[in-house]
Amino acid sequence: MRLCLSLIAVLLGLVAPVAVAQADEGNGLAVTDPGVLRALETHGTHGLGLAQLLDTARSIPIPNDALFALPAMTPVRAALDDAFTHYLAEHQNRQPRVSIGVGPGHDVQLFDKVMLTSPDARFILAGIVNRMDRAYVAPDTCGEIRLIYRLTRTATGTTPPRLPMTLNLVLHAKDPNDASVTCADLAARWLDSAPFAETGVALADRLLKPGGPLATITAAHIDRIETNLQIAHRPKSDTREFRTDYLQKVFRFDASAKQFREASMEDQIDRDRLLADAALGRAFRDWLLAPKNLRAFDRGTVLIPEKFLATSSLASTPVGFAPSVLQPEFGLIDSKGKGVFSDRDIVNALERAASQGIALENIRSPAGFARRLNDITCGGCHQIRGIGGFHFPGADTLAEQSQGTVPASPHFIGDQPRRRDIVMAMRNGKAADFSRGFSDRPQMRGTNELAGSPLLDGWGATCYRPKQNGVADKSFASWTCAEGLACQQVGGDASSAIGMCFVK
Template identity: 55%
Template sequence: MLVLAPFAHAGDTAPLERGAAVTEPYALRELDRTTFGLNRMIVGERISEVPLTAADLFALPAMQPLRKSLDAEIDRYVAQHKATLPDESIGVGPSFAFELFDRAVLDSKDTRFVLSGVVNRMDRAFVDPAHCGEVRLLYRLVRTNQPETAEDAVSPRLPMTLNLVFKARGDDVVRSGTPSCAEIAKRWLDTADIELTGSELAAKLTGADGSLALIRPENILRIETNLQIAHAPKSAIRDFRTDYMMKVFDYHAETGSFEEAVMEDQIDRDRLLADPALAAAFKAWLLEPTHLAEFDHGTVLIPDQFLAKVAVAPTPVGFVNSALQPAFGLMQGEDTTHAPVFSEADVVGALEKAAANGVQLQNIRSVAGFERRLNDIGCGGCHQTRGIGGFHFPGVDWMAAKPSNATTVPGSPHFFGDQVRRRDILTAFAEGREPDFTRGFASRPQERASHELAGTVYDDGWGGHCYVNRPDQAENDKSFSAWTCASGLSCQATGNTRMGMCFISTR
């Protein structure tokens, strides 16, 4: 497939997302105008050929609970801001210290969501094996009151994405047994060799045996939203700050609507700290050896009772008042007003118990490794790690005057760094092998990606995330000591942390 995107390494013209995502601009434009426009995909709302404006979309009965929830969450954010930062004004427009997301764009006839990418997530089949995981259609909010193809056109994109999540294999296919997960995976992998673009590629992908043939409205699982809720430029009293709000809405066929849901593995820090009994139950559950192993492998499914319905990810990372990274306060650290949920002794004891039971851990080999996994296991912490702002997939901008991903890539370093793992899982499915669903930390790909990603920003190349090892190996953290840099680069950190980035060695 002809896709303009980052290369895996010097001299290699194969895009990293080959066979696992659709990012060809002109094919996405064709798919948006035909098969996968939101007017065709929202269950029960088939609205001919007319694209849905944002005003039309949120007026649909299916979408009204979603809009109501977004409004309530923004109101709650404003109230919390005024309580914690009373001297910082907040509102819509550049005259405010914190410029708030303008909800008027969701009621406008001059904005709509356009398809900006299709992503295979069969790596999530451990959650739902029968349906072979997920496929996601990602839509970006844009302004439509300007020409799409004008030579001097400015990108009309607005800072909000809507992620429509589908079963990779619908219930009807599960009952019939064909195509199998192996066949679906093979269809996706075969797209890497398709040398087509635009309408021809779109037709190939949606054909009877195409990788997107099974993406139908009746297979919708949920909608995930992500929007830039507020932005504050640098001022005399603080550095710049941008907050991104994420929510999830499950589709309920019986009511025909999207209803607010808890977010997978998004630990509800505030409730745990306010309820000692709930905190104790969570600690006992997570440190049980089997759950600890799943937590380490990145395949844990934390029970709903411990989870939140919203995540707000600030950039840059580190705003204590945001209360967003779950480890803030769950272990002794920035939040000293509450008793920590986990002590170092708790973690050390759990690691020792797991080892005694023969549990093999891949990532968590220290207290710091446990804390980092607490941070990046949920949506908020992961989106704060190696993202483009608060997004991992800002999407393809095919409405630009000259659509191209050669200079403006559709995904974050985290997204591209995870493609080798995702494609490895697709290959295992296609070959009839048991897939390895494990994943490393959000900051650094697993060793299975070391060959393809070696020397790149995604792994150990310039800008890669690394750990400063000291000559005395006893002082080096076993969870991160393998995070080294390629030849000619050194791991350079600032402040008190030993986490850094790979840059040209000055020695």
């Protein structure tokens, strides 16, 4: 098992190689080796191919035409078809002179949705990630395990073979009714797997055997599917900048109907409805600014009620650094009081929390509130420090290689110390600290491992540029650069307080 040791980051409009601090290899929180993933997907008795888990009668991976013919997947296909239709209609109405379609000759290249149901493509297991750090959402299931599949052309000679779409099959880490396995047991299994020396089939067998970290993965534990695809991209031209749009959706498994149903996305704020419905907007403001909820919001563990949420997200890259240009908070916060929140609303809420003895770690200003409002959402998080619109593109298991590294985003790598800290606490029977920092900047708990790297304060790190002769924003004052580096402007927005660490 390996974590990425190097990557190509598409970071807020900068497309350049970025040196990343080496994360602990084999830290027991992810399965990323191509040879092991190939063996796990095609395992004779416990195959982790997508089709095998959705239809236990299947013993081998199947192409997409057969996959989307499964009754469980019918609603997924219908919802994605509707999303394409809506996207095309909306953008053609907005930009009637811009040609949007599949293939050469169009200003905007649309994702070829034929590949979703093509016999020459399938979703290939590209990674397995331990997300027991999400046990705050469902403590009785000890969090989640995510199987990440990448859409890939399988026909010989196709270029490129891997397509810009991932499908995450999210499972409960354990059966809440199974008393034979505790959260501590499961955490220990994962952490104990770090030094396993086997490779390929031998390691796959060991991970799957009773007592192994993957032994609990069964179809009965399936909770939902999460899809993320690059629905369209606009190549750079003399008149237009490069842009890509990523569509994200969630489908929860309905056990009674044995189908996946389109569902609200966790913390994906429906800004359009909140802005259009004044009463709903006020209800959201009052709920989020209540001291108890504001504390959870600051910690990154808030769970926003479903009535305020959307069923899809459209995230665009590149985006700028300033919170005012990031979705979805743009329009929700308005200093003149025309949005859902005003600066005064936020300042009053912070003062009220402080008067009740509630210490906030991240949100100490309206700007910090705005940035957190963006990065708790699915779309906002994927806009920040991602590889394009992805945080875990996964291993290319069809390439002719027995070993390899996995491209993972700076956000993913930077969050690993926090995730490992939580899993270790669970193993040791201690109370876990589920809080997290901003997507831009890891928490200080990873300082020793990440210091001097682009993940924290090294070259290319996100940093804060206080205004001359001004008061530093308390939300970002700790976003400094390592010795020899200075926080400098990136892009054309000279007014932005957020920059990147570069050589002085």
